[in-house]
Amino acid sequence: MNAPVRRLSIVVAILFASLLVSTTLIQYVFAADLNARPDNRRTLLSTYARERGSILVGQTSVASSVPVDDQFKFQREYSNGELYAHVTGSYSFYGASGGLEQAENAYLSGSSDKLFYRRVSDLFTGRRPQGATLETTLDPAVQRAAVKAMTGIRGAAVALDPKTGAILAMVSQPTFDPNDLAGHDLTALDENYDKLNTDPQRPLVNRTINGDLYPPGSIFKVITAAAALSSGEYTEDSVLPGPAVLNLPGTTASLPNMFDGACGANDKVSFTRAMAISCNTAFAAVGMDIGADALRAQAEKFGFGDSLSVPMRVTPSTIPAELNMPQLAQSSIGQFDVRVTPLQMAMVAAGVANDGTVMKPYLVQSVIGSDLSVIDTTDPQELSQAVTPDVAAQLTRMMEAVVSDGSGTRAQIDGVAVAGKSGTAQHGEGRKPHAWFISFAPADDPQIAVAVIAEDGGVTGSEIGGGRVAAPIARQMMEARLK
Amino acid sequence: MSVVSSYTPRRGRNVELVLLIGAVAIVLLAYVNVGLATSETIPPGTMALAGGYLAMAVGFHLVLRWRASYADPLMLPIITLLNGLGLVMIHRIDLANGTSISDGVALRQLMWTGVAVVIAAAVLVVLRDHRVLRRYTYLAGVVGFVLLLLPLMPVIGTSIYGARIWIRIGSMSFQPGEIAKIALAVFFAGYLVQTRDALSVAGRKVLGLTLPRARDLGPILIAWLASLAVLVFERDLGSSLLFFGLFVAMLYVATERVSWIAIGLTLFAAGAYVAYLIFGHVQTRVLLWLDTFSPEALQASDQLAKGLMGMAAGGMFGTGLGRGRPDLTYFAESDFIIPSFGEEIGLVGLFALLMLYVLLVQRGLRTSLGTRDGFGKLLAAGLSFSLALQCFVVVGGVTRVIPLTGLTMPFLSSGGSSLLANWTLVAILLRISDHARRPMPEVNLAHEVGQAHTEVVRMP
Numbered sequence: 001m002n003a004p005v006r007r008l009s010i011v012v013a014i015l016f017a018s019l020l021v022s023t024t025l026i027q028y029v030f031a032a033d034l035n036a037r038p039d040n041r042r043t044l045l046s047t048y049a050r051e052r053g054s055i056l057v058g059q060t061s062v063a064s065s066v067p068v069d070d071q072f073k074f075q076r077e078y079s080n081g082e083l084y085a086h087v088t089g090s091y092s093f094y095g096a097s098g099g100l101e102q103a104e105n106a107y108l109s110g111s112s113d114k115l116f117y118r119r120v121s122d123l124f125t126g127r128r129p130q131g132a133t134l135e136t137t138l139d140p141a142v143q144r145a146a147v148k149a150m151t152g153i154r155g156a157a158v159a160l161d162p163k164t165g166a167i168l169a170m171v172s173q174p175t176f177d178p179n180d181l182a183g184h185d186l187t188a189l190d191e192n193y194d195k196l197n198t199d200p201q202r203p204l205v206n207r208t209i210n211g212d213l214y215p216p217g218s219i220f221k222v223i224t225a226a227a228a229l230s231s232g233e234y235t236e237d238s239v240l241p242g243p244a245v246l247n248l249p250g251t252t253a254s255l256p257n258m259f260d261g262a263c264g265a266n267d268k269v270s271f272t273r274a275m276a277i278s279c280n281t282a283f284a285a286v287g288m289d290i291g292a293d294a295l296r297a298q299a300e301k302f303g304f305g306d307s308l309s310v311p312m313r314v315t316p317s318t319i320p321a322e323l324n325m326p327q328l329a330q331s332s333i334g335q336f337d338v339r340v341t342p343l344q345m346a347m348v349a350a351g352v353a354n355d356g357t358v359m360k361p362y363l364v365q366s367v368i369g370s371d372l373s374v375i376d377t378t379d380p381q382e383l384s385q386a387v388t389p390d391v392a393a394q395l396t397r398m399m400e401a402v403v404s405d406g407s408g409t410r411a412q413i414d415g416v417a418v419a420g421k422s423g424t425a426q427h428g429e430g431r432k433p434h435a436w437f438i439s440f441a442p443a444d445d446p447q448i449a450v451a452v453i454a455e456d457g458g459v460t461g462s463e464i465g466g467g468r469v470a471a472p473i474a475r476q477m478m479e480a481r482l483k
Numbered sequence: 484m485s486v487v488s489s490y491t492p493r494r495g496r497n498v499e500l501v502l503l504i505g506a507v508a509i510v511l512l513a514y515v516n517v518g519l520a521t522s523e524t525i526p527p528g529t530m531a532l533a534g535g536y537l538a539m540a541v542g543f544h545l546v547l548r549w550r551a552s553y554a555d556p557l558m559l560p561i562i563t564l565l566n567g568l569g570l571v572m573i574h575r576i577d578l579a580n581g582t583s584i585s586d587g588v589a590l591r592q593l594m595w596t597g598v599a600v601v602i603a604a605a606v607l608v609v610l611r612d613h614r615v616l617r618r619y620t621y622l623a624g625v626v627g628f629v630l631l632l633l634p635l636m637p638v639i640g641t642s643i644y645g646a647r648i649w650i651r652i653g654s655m656s657f658q659p660g661e662i663a664k665i666a667l668a669v670f671f672a673g674y675l676v677q678t679r680d681a682l683s684v685a686g687r688k689v690l691g692l693t694l695p696r697a698r699d700l701g702p703i704l705i706a707w708l709a710s711l712a713v714l715v716f717e718r719d720l721g722s723s724l725l726f727f728g729l730f731v732a733m734l735y736v737a738t739e740r741v742s743w744i745a746i747g748l749t750l751f752a753a754g755a756y757v758a759y760l761i762f763g764h765v766q767t768r769v770l771l772w773l774d775t776f777s778p779e780a781l782q783a784s785d786q787l788a789k790g791l792m793g794m795a796a797g798g799m800f801g802t803g804l805g806r807g808r809p810d811l812t813y814f815a816e817s818d819f820i821i822p823s824f825g826e827e828i829g830l831v832g833l834f835a836l837l838m839l840y841v842l843l844v845q846r847g848l849r850t851s852l853g854t855r856d857g858f859g860k861l862l863a864a865g866l867s868f869s870l871a872l873q874c875f876v877v878v879g880g881v882t883r884v885i886p887l888t889g890l891t892m893p894f895l896s897s898g899g900s901s902l903l904a905n906w907t908l909v910a911i912l913l914r915i916s917d918h919a920r921r922p923m924p925e926v927n928l929a930h931e932v933g934q935a936h937t938e939v940v941r942m943p
Contacts, residue, residue, distance in 0.1 A: 001857060001861070002860075004736040008735070008736060012848070015872070015874075016840070016875070019837055019874070019878045022883060023830060023833050026791055026794045026795060026825075027798055027799065027830040027833070031794075034791055035792070037776070037792065039788075040792045040796075041808075041811060042792055042793065042796040045811075
């Protein structure tokens with residue numbers, strides 16, 4: 001009977017071999033798929049059990065994980081929650097949502113490949129793995145100034161360091177408290193989320209980079225002027241036609257100024273003056289003269305159409321691919337289908353401020369490991385050379401005129417030369433226009449570039465809406481930086 | 484010069500003692516590891532527990548020295564290690580569930596381990612020769628089938644989580660199938676030794692297979708019906724597969740005829756297919772097996788899915804003992820103890836565990852090969868194969884090789900009846916191995932052969 005017993009042992013070997021295969025399939029081959037299943041509580045719990053990295057503004061932590069005595073082990077806390085809500089996003093039982101929490105989840109949770117060797121050493125030293133800490137580029141003074149100035153206003157404000165592209169402030173109003181979305185009480189969490197998500201004011205949307213795109217209105221004239229000056233056919237002193245109303249070729253439609261009357265004597269106006277008083281007819285004429293391609297190319301040099309991540313994804317600003325003459329005339333003054341994010345317009349101001357070089361915007365200055373070693377730092381990167389330094393200098397002088405003696409006088413700061421441009425963007429019949437302001441200061445050595453939008457904050461039929469409502473906000477942000 | 488020197492087989496008792504100490508040391512380390520991982524302290528009373536466990540194992544070892552000194556030296560260390568690791572995991576799940584050591588499942592398991600060791604030692608002391616069991620062939624058969632079908636009895640039979648494999652008397656619940664496994668192996672061995680000639684010789688040849696006579700088919704049909712009854716009425720595919728598989732394997736070993744395997748597999752496949760067509764609970768099991776993560780399957784039960792996710796979380800090297808979340812799986816300390824281990828000691832650790840079982844089964848089959856009597860040979864092969872098959876059914880169930888069933892992992896899973904039965908099973912194997920490895924009664928060949936002188940004959 002020994003022969004069948006030997007054969008039986010082969011059967012046993014086959015049985016166990018099949019178990020080795022099945023366990024290998026589960027624990028090695030398909031493990032990643034199983035771990036990635038949305039209904040896998042272990043994955044979530046293990047990321048909770050790991051101490052998530054903090055998010056720093058200056059030296060202050062605005063998002064941190066504090067130990068708690070429940071199964072999740074750590075609770076995410078946001079000091080100054082509402083102030084930095086759109087920068088931090090939130091982190092809950094459901095995972096990271098919005099802001100840096102989501103965009104830099106790999107670093108914060110400690111699962112990034114760049115932390116691999118640290119994880120290996122954690123494994124051998126028995127140290128509990130920790131996520132990395134993010135140091136942001138935000139200037140808390142600028143951020144606070146923006147939020148304070150925007151009290152009661154729906155809209156957005158972004159400030160950049162024009163020389164590096166570092167984001168100094170990122171404010172979207174109305175805001176929310178991320179602590180409401182980080183609790184461990186599921187019912188409360190669901191309720192809070194539903195409330196915020198169904199709020200018609202849409203507090204969860206980060207209007208600076210990925211809300212609905214806005215029409216830019218007259219602040220787009222900076223781009224039109226840049227294209228015109230770059231063409232070599234115009235200078236800051238060129239004399240332009242500036243009638244009260246411009247007839248658009250090929251249609252019966254006409255394009256008026258936002259104020260009554262012509263831009264200058266004999267329907268003539270200098271380029272600088274046209275910028276200062278935001279003369280629609282002059283800019284429409286310039287736009288039609290240089291052509292749609294030149295205008296679009298100039299906009300793209302400032303970053304239109306680019307897919308940026310700061311590291312949150314930024315919705316690309318758009319300018320239509322096909323423009324007939326009347327549409328070109330309207331586009332030249334920021335109407336028709338031109339759509340922008342506040343960040344994009346801050347990049348325009350920053351590009352002009354930085355001798356025509358647009359820097360790539362970024363929000364994370366450095367990534368710091370749990371042992372305080374620097375894992376990654378952001379080196380400023382050039383995005384494009386939008387205009388020549390000479391054109392940039394001319395644009396700067398034109399924008400200074402806006403603030404010193406034009407539609408943006410409310411952005412003036414004592415003892416500092418400020419360059420700016422106001423805008424009032426219509427966005428539908430019977431609705432109040434959006435009030436815009438972009439600016440930078442000091443004009444001769446720019447430290448900060450700003451874009452501000454106050455939704456429905458303008459005054460219908462008036463060009464000074466942007467100057468009246470948005471310029472003071474920009475001014476307070478610039479003052480906070482320069483102080 | 485003597486050409487035949489007297490050969491003394493190695494008993495291996497000292498090797499066994501060293502391995503035993505090693506096994507207890509591993510269990511001790513695992514226990515301390517759990518304590519450090521969960522509360523960052525070495526649990527109080529560690530040395531007392533380790534000492535107690537070592538004393539239990541060494542006590543059994545001494546019984547072997549006394550009553551079965553030639554027994555296989557690997558089996559006891561292996562089951563000591565498995566049982567100890569099972570205890571540690573059960574304790575670890577107790578901790579996760581927030582129960583203290585005094586009212587947890589682990590303490591009950593420890594108590595049952597003690598009872599099982601004592602009973603297994605008693606079996607070794609009382610049962611001086613395994614061939615005695617042959618006298619009780621038919622009694623064992625009756626006992627085996629009664630135990631197997633006992634849960635079907637009204638009043639005492641209890642259905643727990645859909646499987647009717649328990650009996651409950653007062654507050655005691657018991658899984659009689661575990662003991663039935665041994666009784667039936669004894670019965671099959673005794674019966675087949677008697678009838679193997681008839682079963683293996685007579686018959687007609689069809690398509691290269693020698694088919695048995697119709698009247699010899701009786702026993703296999705009875706075994707088949709019994710296993711189908713278990714499948715259908717106790718809703719227990721695992722036990723059904725185990726008993727029928729055991730029977731067919733032993734039938735094959737006894738007769739060396741492949742036709743029995745063909746007939747057995749055909750019968751089982753046909754029975755299982757008909758059961759699938761007729762019974763809803765079988766269909767549910769199959770759905771869970773084939774399409775674990777479909778919404779319909781998750782609706783029915785997500786326990787398999789949770790076990791799989793636990794194993795996946797462990798990956799290659801595991802989370803470390805005490806650092807996973809095996810408590811998120813249902814029955815983490817019994818039916819799903821393998822996923823619990825998979826999560827915390829990883830694929831590598833699980834391989835090591837499975838290899839321990841392979842080694843144990845292999846020692847059992849080796850015992851069968853070395854045994855001189857047919858009954859012992861069949862019994863050792865049957866018991867070893869039943870261990871292997873049970874491991875396959877349990878691990879295969881939680882890793883989707885076969886539909887999930889409710890069997891316990893020998894020595895690891897929590898459960899008194901299982902511990903008792905498997906310790907006794909190994910005690911019987913040890914008894915047979917003692918017999919197999921014991922030298923033949925002294926026949927001094929040297930006297931008969933005498934001194935032979937060698938001569939070198941020079942060829943011209």
